[in-house]
Structures are given as structure tokens and as C-alpha cells.
Amino acid sequence: MTQLFPMQAKGIESRRRGQVLVGPIDLTLDGQGASVVIGPNGAGKTTLLRLLHGTARLSAGQINWACPTDEARHHQAFVFQRPVMLRRTVMENLIYPLRLRGTPVADARTRARDWAVRVGLEKMLDRAAPVLSGGEQQKLALARALIAEPKVLFLDEPCAALDGRATREIEEILAHAKATGTRLILSTHDMGQARRIGDEVLFLLGGRIHESGSVDRFFNGPETPQAQAFLRGDIVE
């Protein structure tokens, strides 16, 4: 079985026109639980997720998974703040990642139905994905990301545009994914969500990891004045 962890990022940076946007960052991730990436607007949360996922180019540094990088990429999925849907039915969206991996269509459709039940979309399988509500689209995006059983799931503010009920439903799906062994790395502006889902906090400021630690330690006793100010709700730059 492919082993992805530990993942080690060494001195990773993202630069644009000579300016460092993110980094240098050193980070080791083990294979369990959920890391939440928090920090003010523009701190570099999205960019860090995209660097780790491999959809943003490294300007410097390296990322080493415990297996060859191509293989690691195969076991990753990414959920965006605004769901990206195929302009087809819910069923077609769900089977798409499985068909890409060569799963026979009958098998893919069975798994799609199973996932539609899990996320409460079983009555909408024949509906066009773009007409679903925001919460339904995000549940579909999550099911489509999880259906291929990724070992790592990156999520960039997955509930930012959703109401409380949809957020709770998404969090339940994430809790189940975590409990069944999917490694989660998600950014959020919602500190309640960070505490509910996270095991480890990465607090970003100015493109660097300013402070990190367990969720309990970070929220009960942030060490740096900047983290303390951020948790108080002060403006931190």
C-alpha cells in the first residue's frame, strides 16, 4: 500500500516578480488527523495549500512525500471555496474521478449512489449540478473529492460561503473522512470550525508559519503576541 507520510517541506517559497508571497516554510506532516491553516487575509493560506498540493509552482525549496511525488499526487484531492462543477448531472460529476482512474462504469455508478446517500443528494442524481444550491454543490464537491478515497484532502475555506446547516453537514462528512483515515489540511476563517475539526494549527502571518501547535495548546495558550491578538479579533498584519 502506498505510504505518503511523513511529508517534509523544506524551505518552500512562492515568489511573484521577485517578491516573496509565501515562505520560506519548513513543515513536516504525519499521516493522521487534521491540520488547520489560519491567519489574516493575505497571510498565504491558499498559496500554502496549493504549494503542498502541487498546483502552485515552488519558487524555492522542496516537498518530499514518503513515496514518489507523482504517486503522492494520485492520492490527493482539493476542495475549493467555490465548488468547481462539471456542467453535467450530479451522477456524472460523481463518477468522473472514478472513470478517470479506469473504474468500470457500473461500479462507478454504484459508488456514486452510495456517496450521494452519504451526503444527502440521492434524490438529485439526475439534476444538473450547476442548479444545486451552494451547500448542495459543496457537498457534491466533497463527495466527488472523497469518492476516489484520497489519502490527503486539501480544503480551502470550504464553508466560507455556506450557512450554519450546510456547514454542519460538511463538518460531519469531514469528521467521518478523518476518522476513516483521510488526512485533512484545511484553511478557515472560522475559529469555531478550526477547533471542531482541527488537531493541529498552523498560524500564518506574512507568508510564514508564525506559530504552530496542537489545537488545544494554540487556542488555550497562544504564545506570540500576534497569535494572541489574532484570537482576540484584533487586526494583525
Ligand SMILES: Nc1ncnc2c1ncn2[C@@H]1O[C@H](COP(=O)(O)OP(=O)(O)OP(=O)(O)O)[C@@H](O)[C@H]1O
Ligand atoms: N497570482 C498572484 N499574483 C500576485 N500575488 C498573489 C497572487 N496570488 C496571491 N497573491 C498574494 O500572495 C499573498 C498570499 O495570498 P493568499 O491568497 O495565499 O492568502 P490567504 O491567506 O489565502 O488570503 P485570504 O484569507 O484573503 O484568502 C497575498 O499578498 C496575495 O495578494
